[in-house]
Structures are given as structure tokens and as C-alpha cells.
Amino acid sequence: MEFEKLKPPEEGSKIEYADGRLIVPNNPIIPYIEGDGIGRDVVPAALKVLDAAAEKIGKEIVWFKIYAGEEAYRLYGSYLPEDTLKAIKEYRVAIKGPLTTPVGGGYRSLNVTIRQTLDLYACVRPVYYIEGVPSPLKNPEKVNLVIFRENTEDVYAGIEWPRGSEEAEKLIEFLSTLGVSIRKDSGIGIKPISEFATKRLVRLAIQYAIDSGRKSVTLVHKGNIMKYTEGAFRDWGYEVAKEEFADKTVTEDELWNEYGGKQPEGTVVVKDRIADNMFQQLLTRTDEYDVLAMPNLNGDYMSDFAAGLVGGLGVAPGSNIGDGMGVFEPVHGSAPKYAGQNKVNPTAEILSGALMFEYMGWKEGSEIIKKSVEMTIKSGTVTYDIHRHVGGKLVGTREFAEAVVENMHSL
DSSP: OOOSSOOOOSSSBOOEEETTEEEOOSSBEEEEEOOSTTHHHHHHHHHHHHHHHHHHTTOOOEEEEEOOSHHHHHHHSSSSOHHHHHHHHHHOEEEEOOOOOOTTSSOSOHHHHHHHHTTOOEEEEEEEOOTTSOOSSSOGGGOEEEEEEEOSSGGGGOEEEOTTOHHHHHHHHHHHTTTOOOOTTOOEEEOOOOHHHHHHHHHHHHHHHHHTTOOEEEEEEOTTTSTTTHHHHHHHHHHHHHHHOTTTEEEHHHHHHHHTTOOOTTOEEEEEEEHHHHHHHHHHSGGGOOEEEEOHHHHHHHHHHHHHHTTOGGGOEEEEEETTEEEEEESSOOOGGGTTSSOSOOHHHHHHHHHHHHHTTOHHHHHHHHHHHHHHHHTTEEOHHHHHHHOSEEOOHHHHHHHHHHHHTTO
């Protein structure tokens, strides 16, 4: 593949995709984006940990630097150059740091643009407790969730017109002919939720639950109010379970009416909850929830809330998954005021790399990374965000990564 300004590594091999699965060599070329703000701190720290984990399982990563954000603008005159999108398409798996959306740069969000352009339709965010991280819960160890958030529709595909615009006035007038009354001084927004996008997300969530031995998939929606978008998300989700996974799933109603509440061996319970109720469910009935699938906006709220239960965004990894393609990133933002200070916590970036390893089929390496991070924090070697709550040995970003690698040697 020809690039405008990138030179791919001469060593390493491409990850391929065939028959619905990734074919990962022992020395894959993996593009990475350092990103903006604290990306310059957390990404190099994470790469150091990922290199050590790969070596421990007999693998090697050949890194390929690509560009997005402010660094890309300086090099290309574009915040998201075509080279970057082409490289991710070509090599299939990438990891990135946080990006700051430019003011007036023509993008609603660089992150959203990457997801939509590459059709990375599932934002997958595991949320679990790491011993030693301060949490507002009495029993944070009960939190062990994986959130599947639809990544291309709902507010991500939202269409808006400002109050008083010609378009808004036309739409208000048109809706009046359908018997709908809207105040004249309203801004107008439309959010689409389709059967196609819903079903492929729920399909991925149920398959994940089956493959990983999870007990349930909960469809989270506001279908009691928005019946033909959020309510349809719920209905289409149940259709996927019934039509494609009938031998592997039971609904919550079936669980109680036909099985007396005892879950049949080898099955996944599919249930649903109203979105606002789901927040208090995660607080009061934490361990009753496992895999959650939801439209975009609900997933945005819920994943950040769930991360707060186990210590916040600084320890929250994330991924954006499509068919045979994935981009992995921390949930937190670019925090430019801390950039270059060797201060911030790289855990979320490191654990995003562990999630990437899992996606690539390197599960042993993923577990090594997660155990090493927990060993480091549990021993009291922590960055400032944790140190201010629990004390311990205060270290910087690089030193934390070095401690993780050191602990890896004992596994």
C-alpha cells in the first residue's frame, strides 16, 4: 500500500482476516497513535509494557507510528490524514492515545470520525476492580462488567438544526401536518437507531458472553418513552437471541417461568433494563450484571459511571471493534495541563493494550499484563491520582510502567 508520508516497517508481518477470524503472526505490525496531551506520556509507557508481555509469551510487536490530532496537523495539515485511516485498514489492529477534538477543525470528534469511517461499530469496555485502587463502593470486587455500546448511530449519527434556522422551521411545520406540536423556538435533533446496527451489536455481545463463559446479557434502553428507537433496540436484541442463539440463550421470563430461576448449564440469560433504573441496579445489585448491550448515548453514560465504581477513568480501558478490525484506547481524555510532566497514571492505556492482546488471541499475554498491573498497585507503587487517596510509593508515569515490567518477571 502506498502512503503519502508514512514508511511502513520493513520487518514484521501483517495481521490477516479470513473466515471471520483474525490470523495473527508472531511478529505483527501494529500501528499506534501517540495522540494529544498526556498521550506523549502514557503511550510510550504502555508500549514498553506491551513489548515485555509479548516477549514473555514468545512474540514480538513491530510498532508503526501513525498520526492523528495536533501532531498530524503539523505534519499533514489535517487532524486525521488519510494515511492514518489507510494504515489501520491495512494492518487491522491499532492502539492509540487520547485525542483532543480541534475547535473549528471540521470534525464533531476525531475519535468518532475514526470509529464511523472504519465502521468500528462496537465500543467494548470491560470494567473490573483492581485491588488497591480507591473506590466509592464497599465491595468494588463485585464489579465485573463488559459494556457493548453501539458506536455508529444514535447521537453519533445525530442530525441537528439550530433554533430559528430555515431547516428547523420547515421541520416544525412539516411535523404539524402529522399532528405533532413543537414550540417555534426549539432546536431540532433526530437520532437514528436501525435494526441492522442493533442486531450486529447484540450479536457480538451474546457471542462474547458465550465464548467467555459469562452468565447474562442485559439490553439497556429507554424504550418505555422512546418506543420506536430505544424500544426497538430492546425488541431487536431479543430477536437476535431467539433467532440466532436459541440453543444457547434463555430470556429472564423463561428462566423463572420454565426453569424455576435455575439457569440451565451452558446458557446465557438475556434480559433488559430501563436505562435510568440501570444506574441504581449497578449500585445495589452489582453482581447480577455481566455483559451490557446498549445504544450509543446510554453506553456513554453507563461506561463512565461504571468506571467510577472501580476508581475512575484513569484505570478504564476501551476498544472499538468492527469485523476483523479493532482500535484500542483509554477511556480518559487528553488532559493537556499534565502533558509531558511524567505524572499521570498510564494504567488505562496499558490495560487497553491488554484488551488488544485478548482480541488478537494472545490471552496469556493479556492476563500477564493485568496481573502485573494489579501487583504493582497492590504493592503501593502508584501515581499521584491513587497516591493522594491511599499513600504508598509515589512514582511517575515511566516509573510505574517500569515497575509493571519488573513485576512481570515474577510471573
